[in-house]
Amino acid sequence: MRLARENPSRTDECVGVVEIADAAVVGAAVGRASAAQPAWARVPVPERSRLLHAAADRVASEQDAIAELMARETGKVLPDCRGEVAFAVTVLRWAADTAARLLVDREVDDDLGRLLLRHRPYGVVAAVTPWNAPVVLAVLKVGPALATGNTVVVKPSPLAPFAVARFLDLVADRLPDGALQVVQGDATTSAALVGHPGVDRVAFTGGEAAGRAIGELAGRSLTPSLLELGGNDPAILLADVVLDDAAMDRMVMAAFATSGQVCMAVKRLYVHRSRHAELIDGLRAAADRVLCWGDAMHPGVTMGPLVSAAAACRVGDLLERAVGGGAYAIRIGRQDDATDPGRGHYLAPHLVLGTGDDDALVAEEQFGPVLPVLSFRTEEEALTRANSGDLGLGASVWSADEDHAFDLARRLDAGFTFVNTHNRTGLALRAPFGGVKRSGWGREYGDEGLLEHVQTCVVHAPGPFRPGGTGLGATAYPTG
Structure with missing residues (x-):
């Protein structure tokens, strides 16, 4: 066959x-x-x-x-x-x-x-x-x-x-x-x-x-x-996060590179409520700069299609269900002018607002170019929500205070936690990578x-039993 x-x-x-x-x-x-x-x-x-x-x-x-x-x-x-x-x-x-x-x-x-x-x-x-x-x-x-x-x-x-x-x-x-x-x-x-x-x-x-x-x-x-x-990686953006262009460019590509079809991509984004509107503006501007979707072989394209019709249908269905349930989807990035979307398994990248933690788009690993953005009030709340679910591959904490970010990272159920970045920009050959939980x-x-x-x-020869030893005084486990 x-x-x-x-x-x-x-x-x-x-x-x-x-x-x-x-x-x-x-x-x-x-x-x-x-x-x-x-x-x-x-x-x-x-x-x-x-x-x-x-x-x-x-x-x-x-x-x-x-x-x-x-x-x-x-x-x-x-x-x-x-x-x-x-x-x-x-x-x-x-x-x-x-x-x-x-x-x-x-x-x-x-x-x-x-x-x-x-x-x-x-x-x-x-x-x-x-x-x-x-x-x-x-x-x-x-x-x-x-x-x-x-x-x-x-x-x-x-x-x-x-x-x-x-x-x-x-x-x-x-x-x-x-x-x-x-x-x-x-x-x-x-x-x-x-x-x-x-x-x-x-x-x-x-x-x-x-x-x-x-x-x-x-x-x-x-x-x-x-x-x-797999992973359903959370990114937590604290109240003091630096939302400059470089950080926003990293965040966009951490979520949408390879159309989001990466085990360690950002899959759900939690931001302190005081920075929510600013973050959305920053992500949209960054997507305009760095996210162009289309044919993988075309110059200037930074996000290609999904791998199969089945993958495109599944992610598209998750998006439709979220919008049908009251969420609001924002299309971001640019389409490559030379690409015919009808020829491939394309899905435009979206931010999704107004979802709940129980919505499939948040609770499941969507593995596509659709990113739910959620807000939180306290860091304890953010940690609890980020640690929910059975998966624990990657996570990230974004903060101007690196020591504080490391302290929070220790409490995340993830095999690999990034600080102020996510996905492949945060990997290093010296840093072991893998997951916890499922x-x-x-x-x-x-x-x-x-x-x-x-x-x-x-191979072990205990001291007392080596040639010339007395046979006494061997290290042993306690008895009685």
């Missing part, structure tokens, strides 16, 4: 076709990865790092072509795609360098005994990756997994199969055969991969429904997993992100 992928900006254009990998194809890929893994794990860490840097060099030579392919298959604007591919190359180099620093045996030899701590790879890692940032979200799994001695089989989203496959094929070209492979397909392919007995660890980024299915499959065989799921478990980025892909193993 084959899957065709349309261009969301121009749905009459077919970007390409992929073959759906069945269980036999998946099994063969896992078999090759299993066969290659012991030898890859024995490669000294400095040599693995050198090979990953060579792979990064190889990919860098084709960055522009990969970015154009990504823009056509995802509807993400071309400059953002270029930035993503370039950052993915940086992530690959970071993984290589971080592994060389972290994967060092630690040994202690003192009066208490001799203790050796070492890091051991899991084996074969199955990476199931999404469509909205297909290359970088794959490399955040592939880079650390390979650098730590695992082999990897990647299953991309059928909505974005091509750019990531090209990127990873170039990486694999610099590695031993079987170390890195890609299998294309749909949910049945993911199930065959995650449920394969030869898989030793699962890494997944995506929505909650798919995450539940992945987690259940992994749990049946007790396969360890890393799940980065936004998943495990971390990417930072030392913690790399160490997700190894197990710490210990």
